[in-house]
Structures are given as structure tokens and as C-alpha cells.
Amino acid sequence: MMNILKRYRMFLFLVIVNALIIVFIPDVGLKTINITWNNTLEMLSVIPPIFIMLGLLDVWVQRETMIRFMGEKSGIIGIVIAFLMGSAAAGPLYGAFPVAGVLLKKGAKFSNILIFIGAWSTTKIPLLLFEASSLGWKFMLTRFLIDIPGIIIIAYVIEKLMNKDERTLIYDNALSL
DSSP: OHHHHHHTHHHHHHHHHHHHHHHHOHHHHHHHHHHHHHHHHHHHHHHHHHHHHHHHHHHHSOHHHHHHHHSTTOHHHHHHHHHHHHHHOOSOGGGHHHHHHHHHHTTOOHHHHHHHHHHHHHOOHHHHHHHHHHHOHHHHHHHHHHHHHHHHHHHHHHHHHSOHHHHHHHHHHHHHO
């Protein structure tokens, strides 16, 4: 029981804070409940398709295949695949992390996973089309061409700043899920 309370302490704290807000400032409290409900519905609409995709990725793609195309010796092919996967993805950024977990389990190179997350967060195709229509093609292309090397540089810098033990711990945590 204590383990469960410890695990969900932040959630329980926020429920208590929300209850106090409802009691003392009802208008704000009702607004927070409404926002929480809308966010919950959004998550419930996004998470199931992501988990279906993860299940298929886990079953259909062999670990050896993932290592060959996105592993330590994948080179430019791994970068391109990670970038395309992130750019073609749909949904909010929190959907990228379960996918990244599966990529870790399958043996993808850490920098390729960071590239995937970076591409998901900044170069999604619908985002690029929206930018082109509202801010112009020149802005969109400029930002996109700056983002590509930026994402790659950041991923490799982060990988180099982490020591082998830290990366091993991340991979081990992914395997234990």
C-alpha cells in the first residue's frame, strides 16, 4: 500500500490541491476540472493507436533488423530512418516516448532515438504544412533546414556527454518495462 502511495504521490497531491481550489475558488476549480477532462479525452484518443503501433513494431520488426538499420553501426541510414519516423509521426510529443522505449528495447543507437524524438517534436509533416500556409514557404524551409542539422548535432552532443554507464542504465530500464 505504501508503495502505491509513494508511486502516485504527485497525482494525489494534485487531486488534493484541485479539491481545495474547487472549495475556495469554485469558478477556477470547475475550469481546472474541465481542462483535465479534455486532456484526458485527448490522451485516450491518442494513446491506443500508439500502443497498437508499438505492438506491431515489437512483433513484426526483429531485434537484429533494428540493430542493422538503427543500431550502433547504422551510420547515415539510421539517422535518416529515425528522422523519417519522427517526421511522419502523428500526435503529441508524449506519444514519442513509448515508441522510443521500444526502439531502445530493439537495440537502436541512443543518438538515433534522440533524433527520432527531435524530429517528432519539430519537423512533423502537418506542422510544416501549417507553417508554410500561415508563415510562408520561405520561413518553413529556413526553419526546417536549420532544424535538421540542429537535431543531429544535439543528439550526438548528448550521446557524447553521457558516459557508457548512463546509457547502459537507460537501456536496462527500457528492457525491464
